[in-house]
Amino acid sequence: MFKFLGLRLLQAIPVLLVVITVTFFLVRAAPGGPFDDEKAVSPQVKAALEAQYNLDQPMHQQFFSYLIGLVQGDMGPSFKYPGRSVDELIFQGFPVTAELGLYALLFAVALGVLAGVFASLRPNTKQDYIPMSAAMVGICMPSFLLGPILVLVFGLWFDVLPVSGWGNSPGDKILPSLTLGSTYAAYIARLSRSGMLEILSQDYLRTARAKGLPEHTVIIKHALRGGLAPVIAFLGPAFAGLLSGSFVVETIFQIPGLGRFYVQAAFNRDYTMILGTTVFLSTLIVFFNLLSDVLAAWLNPRLRYQFK
Amino acid sequence: MQPLLSVKDLRIHFHTRNGLVRAVDGISYDVHAGKTTAIIGESGSGKSVACYGLLGLIPKPPGKVEGGTADFGGKDLLQLSEAELRKIRGRGISIIFQDPMTSLNPYLRIGDQMIEPLQLHFGMKKAEAWKRATAVLEEVGIRDADRRMNSYPFEFSGGMRQRVVIAMALITEPEIIIADEPTTALDVTVQAQILKLIAELQRNHNIGVIFISHDLSVISDIADDICVMKNGEIVEQGSRQQIFEQAQHPYTKKLLDAVPDTHKDIVENNDSEFLVVENLCTHFSSSRRAPVVKAVDNVSFKIKRREIVGLVGESGSGKSTIGRSILRLVDPTSGSVKIEGTETTALGYRDLKMLRRHMQMIFQDPYASLNPRMSVYDTLAEPLLLHKIATRKTLDSAVFELMDSVELARESVLRYPHEFSGGQRQRIAIGRAIATKPKFIVADEPVSALDVTIQAQILDLLLELVDRYELTMLFISHDLAVVRYIADRILVMCQGELVESGHSDQVFDNPQHPYTQTLLKSVPGKYLHDEIAAG
Numbered sequence: 001m002f003k004f005l006g007l008r009l010l011q012a013i014p015v016l017l018v019v020i021t022v023t024f025f026l027v028r029a030a031p032g033g034p035f036d037d038e039k040a041v042s043p044q045v046k047a048a049l050e051a052q053y054n055l056d057q058p059m060h061q062q063f064f065s066y067l068i069g070l071v072q073g074d075m076g077p078s079f080k081y082p083g084r085s086v087d088e089l090i091f092q093g094f095p096v097t098a099e100l101g102l103y104a105l106l107f108a109v110a111l112g113v114l115a116g117v118f119a120s121l122r123p124n125t126k127q128d129y130i131p132m133s134a135a136m137v138g139i140c141m142p143s144f145l146l147g148p149i150l151v152l153v154f155g156l157w158f159d160v161l162p163v164s165g166w167g168n169s170p171g172d173k174i175l176p177s178l179t180l181g182s183t184y185a186a187y188i189a190r191l192s193r194s195g196m197l198e199i200l201s202q203d204y205l206r207t208a209r210a211k212g213l214p215e216h217t218v219i220i221k222h223a224l225r226g227g228l229a230p231v232i233a234f235l236g237p238a239f240a241g242l243l244s245g246s247f248v249v250e251t252i253f254q255i256p257g258l259g260r261f262y263v264q265a266a267f268n269r270d271y272t273m274i275l276g277t278t279v280f281l282s283t284l285i286v287f288f289n290l291l292s293d294v295l296a297a298w299l300n301p302r303l304r305y306q307f308k
Numbered sequence: 309m310q311p312l313l314s315v316k317d318l319r320i321h322f323h324t325r326n327g328l329v330r331a332v333d334g335i336s337y338d339v340h341a342g343k344t345t346a347i348i349g350e351s352g353s354g355k356s357v358a359c360y361g362l363l364g365l366i367p368k369p370p371g372k373v374e375g376g377t378a379d380f381g382g383k384d385l386l387q388l389s390e391a392e393l394r395k396i397r398g399r400g401i402s403i404i405f406q407d408p409m410t411s412l413n414p415y416l417r418i419g420d421q422m423i424e425p426l427q428l429h430f431g432m433k434k435a436e437a438w439k440r441a442t443a444v445l446e447e448v449g450i451r452d453a454d455r456r457m458n459s460y461p462f463e464f465s466g467g468m469r470q471r472v473v474i475a476m477a478l479i480t481e482p483e484i485i486i487a488d489e490p491t492t493a494l495d496v497t498v499q500a501q502i503l504k505l506i507a508e509l510q511r512n513h514n515i516g517v518i519f520i521s522h523d524l525s526v527i528s529d530i531a532d533d534i535c536v537m538k539n540g541e542i543v544e545q546g547s548r549q550q551i552f553e554q555a556q557h558p559y560t561k562k563l564l565d566a567v568p569d570t571h572k573d574i575v576e577n578n579d580s581e582f583l584v585v586e587n588l589c590t591h592f593s594s595s596r597r598a599p600v601v602k603a604v605d606n607v608s609f610k611i612k613r614r615e616i617v618g619l620v621g622e623s624g625s626g627k628s629t630i631g632r633s634i635l636r637l638v639d640p641t642s643g644s645v646k647i648e649g650t651e652t653t654a655l656g657y658r659d660l661k662m663l664r665r666h667m668q669m670i671f672q673d674p675y676a677s678l679n680p681r682m683s684v685y686d687t688l689a690e691p692l693l694l695h696k697i698a699t700r701k702t703l704d705s706a707v708f709e710l711m712d713s714v715e716l717a718r719e720s721v722l723r724y725p726h727e728f729s730g731g732q733r734q735r736i737a738i739g740r741a742i743a744t745k746p747k748f749i750v751a752d753e754p755v756s757a758l759d760v761t762i763q764a765q766i767l768d769l770l771l772e773l774v775d776r777y778e779l780t781m782l783f784i785s786h787d788l789a790v791v792r793y794i795a796d797r798i799l800v801m802c803q804g805e806l807v808e809s810g811h812s813d814q815v816f817d818n819p820q821h822p823y824t825q826t827l828l829k830s831v832p833g834k835y836l837h838d839e840i841a842a843g
Contacts, residue, residue: 202410203405203407203410203411204410204411204412204413204414206365206405206411207403207405207411207412207413207473207476208413208424209365209397210363210365210397210398210402210403210405211397211398211402211424211425211428211476212394212395212396212397212398212399212425212428212429213394213398213424213428214394221416222413222416225415225416226413226414226415299415300414300415301414301415301417301460301462302414302460302462
């Protein structure tokens with residue numbers, strides 16, 4: 001098990017290296033720079049600024065000093081927020097984003113699994129069509145549309161929930177979590193349905209019924225574990241997607257999370273901030289993929305056996 | 309004596325989109341304590357539905373019990389509610405399913421699955437149930453049962469899994485066990501062990517058994533009473549003796565005749581060697597560190613022109629790998645394969661294609677080996693065009709000629725595989741194989757997926773084609789009766805090695821190697837063959 005984990009973590013190193021290299025050179029290849037503003041600065045000031053942030057050095061030298069810093073846990077200073085380091089900004093924004101992502105995921109899993117399993121029990125009937133059509137709508141509906149609709153309905157018409165903010169007033173975390181989670185809930189619903197349908201036709205469920213087990217035991221004890229395997233495999237990528245894809249929701253609801261820093265950094269050509277958030281999110285994606293593999297293995301004895 | 313279960317005029321219909329299917333149409337049978345009632349029929353005859361329907365284990369809808377009674381201990385099973393039926397399932401009546409590979413939950417430990425009925429029906433505590441389950445596991449012949457309770461199904465072989473399934477059915481000491489083709493998925497030596505085990509347990513616990521099978525040989529060994537089912541009806545029923553000695557109904561007679569028992573004349577007066585295999589080794593390894601699997605290990609044999617050689621062995625013995633190695637579908641590790649003097653192991657891609665025109669393969673599963681999106685015409689035309697045997701102009705007549713030779717109706721030329729029965733599909737597959745006018749055919753279990761009457765037809769077709777097109781054939785099978793029927797000579801494989809070879813009679817009547825002797829002893833149907841020999 002530990003050998004497997006170690007091996008997988010080692011495999012992450014080249015992946016991250018490629019991500020860093022590509023991002024590093026891509027942001028620099030994009031037109032414009034961090035100190036190009038509508039208001040032109042004098043060449044002397046610009047040169048002094050670039051010297052301060054080592055932007056006057058040759059490209060490869062910048063690259064290697066960035067790498068060395070990164071290994072030591074230093075992602076450099078932000079170009080746009082003078083006096084603050086990228087590490088500081090990330091660790092300020094990440095807890096908020098992580099909390100939002102976690103609630104969204106919990107909501108997505110709870111609703112998705114419930115709807116998917118429910119639909120799979122009576123395939124091709126109303127019990128199947130209604131939740132699955134809703135899921136289709138959920139997949140198609142972008143969060144920048146769903147968010148304002150929810151705000152309109154629950155914030156303005158019924159006036160039961162706050163329309164923006166994070167942790168300032170009770171219940172203000174509900175709408176952003178629902179908005180962010182709904183697409184994933186829809187995916188999970190479809191995954192659970194197809195996974196369950198496959199398992200429900202297996203012979204071993206007939207065996208379970210032939211023992212005299214009541215139907216709910218057959219479903220929960222015998223079918224769920226296999227049927228939800230695709231969902232488990234999807235959880236890692238889903239959580240990573242929630243973290244990196246939260247900026248729209250954070251913008252709509254005025255949430256001080258990582259996503260907004262990320263987007264602003266890109267607009268501002270804040271090289272170190274873009275790189276820092278990219279590396280940080282890539283690491284998380286690799287980690288969560290690994291986590292869902294481990295989880296899948298834990299649930300499936302056959303895979304578990306291979307790790308030993 | 310009062311029967312344990314008495315089924316009267318049972319009718320189960322399926323209301324499908326394509327109309328009403330009378331799966332079970334007015335059948336009656338009894339099951340007695342300590343006795344075996346066998347239901348024999350081909351696939352689709354309704355034999356499984358006739359049993360599952362009693363316990364409410366058929367999909368409803370489309371299935372519906374239309375009438376009849378099933379008296380079990382004073383209660384009519386067909387009138388019970390779902391909750392009342394659940395108390396009988398696994399307690400009064402247990403089921404042993406056909407395929408042990410799929411009938412156990414792969415995600416749960418054997419022990420957890422075995423104790424379920426005990427906890428459910430007797431309200432036992434887990435520790436107590438676990439102890440009892442361990443004891444039953446021991447009783448069905450699983451060694452080291454204490455430790456094995458913690459194993460998962462995939463850690464067992466097929467035969468061992470079936471023992472677990474049997475233990476699970478037996479654990480509540482039911483009065484009746486329904487055994488639905490319990491040995492069909494197993495090798496012949498394992499089949500013999502399992503049949504013996506069921507008979508033993510039946511005797512010890514005085515259980516009534518309903519034994520569902522399509523295999524007359526198996527039934528002849530174990531049944532007390534026999535019901536012959538066809539199209540949802542019982543066409544004939546009686547004691548074993550009555551059925552085997554005084555069969556009345558034409559269908560029963562046809563079933564009895566279909567059991568292969570004779571064999572063809574041996575091809576004599578030719579000694580030109582067609583295929584020479586010397587020291588053939590084919591090894592596999594899944595990774596560099598994994599141990600090498602010697603699928604075929606140092607095998608040598610010869611096949612003469614126009615000879616049918618049977619290759620016999622259990623699953624995993626390497627018999628399929630030999631066939632594939634000869635055709636270079638897998639590359640042999642070492643050794644030599646000469647076909648009409650040409651060394652095939654060294655051929656390049658172009659020469660191999662030439663060679664393949666003369667060597668064809670027929671696969672086991674006609675459901676899987678035909679492309680579902682190609683009509684019969686396309687399937688048969690493809691090799692004809694590929695090897696430039698027919699031109700666009702002559703293609704139609706060439707395809708029709710092929711269909712005639714495998715006895716397929718010309719009208720069905722534009723149909724797709726799913727519209728055909730298993731036997732017809734195998735005819736299409738055979739047609740495709742002979743399309744290139746090959747000299748050599750490797751037939752890998754070509755009839756083992758087919759019902760017994762269909763089996764006989766396909767074997768006869770193969771014999772006829774061998775004769776007409778002067779084919780040489782390597783016939784791979786685990787079914788000794790089939791091999792004896794068709795083969796001139798027999799090779800016996802065990803764990804990658806050739807342990808015995810010789811003329812069919814010689815091998816069957818006087819086996820030399822201990823493995824061959826075990827194999828022959830395990831063949832079911834002693835009673836049946838004695839009957840045939842006697843009269």
